[in-house]
Amino acid sequence: MPDYSDTQDLLDPFGIAASMGEWCCLLKAAQELKDVDEEMITTMLEANASGSASEADRAVKIGSIVNLMRSLKLDPDVVRRHDPAAMRELEETCLRCTQRGRCVPELWTGNAAETYPEFCPNKAHLDRLRHAKAMAFQRTQIAGAGVCL
Known part of the structure; x- marks a missing residue:
């Protein structure tokens, strides 16, 4: 018996059907996705009305x-574990910050580590944390080398 699986359909030689x-099938799937998107938008709007969007904004x-x-x-x-009050203070200051328009692009571009002193209201606190970390590192290096002070 001949195998016709590799031959074209005689009624549809160009595969148009x-x-x-x-x-x-693709159009049906697209319509289903559109319906899901509309449901999600409705759900998000309802959530926004109930105030849960403010929690999302806070998290961002x-x-x-x-x-x-x-x-x-x-x-x-580590900061949250060892000094939860300091972390809360950093977060609360960030929530009240008016420099978000500067901060977010600096974070996105990877420049924030160099430019944060120019705009960040948490600058002093972050600098203290960086200094404390450097001092702790220095102490471990001295202790590891056997140097007595």
Whole structure:
């Protein structure tokens, strides 16, 4: 018996019907995605009305100080564990910050570690944390070398 699986469809020699079938499937999938998007938008608007969007906004703003700390080689998790009050103060200052228009682009471009002193209201606190980290590192280096002070 001959195998006709590799031959073209005699009624559709150019594969147009098959392509149209695939196209219809894609259109149906696109419509379903559009419907899901509309549901999500409605849900987000309802959430915004109930106030949960302010929590999302808060999380985004706090993310800025976390990202800045990481760019300064400070570990926000370590700070949160060892000095939760300091971390809360950093976060609250970040939430009240009026320089977000400067901060976010500096974080995106990777320049924040060099430019934050020009605009960040957390500058003094971050500088103290950086100094404390440097001093702790220096103490471990001296202790590791066996030097007595």
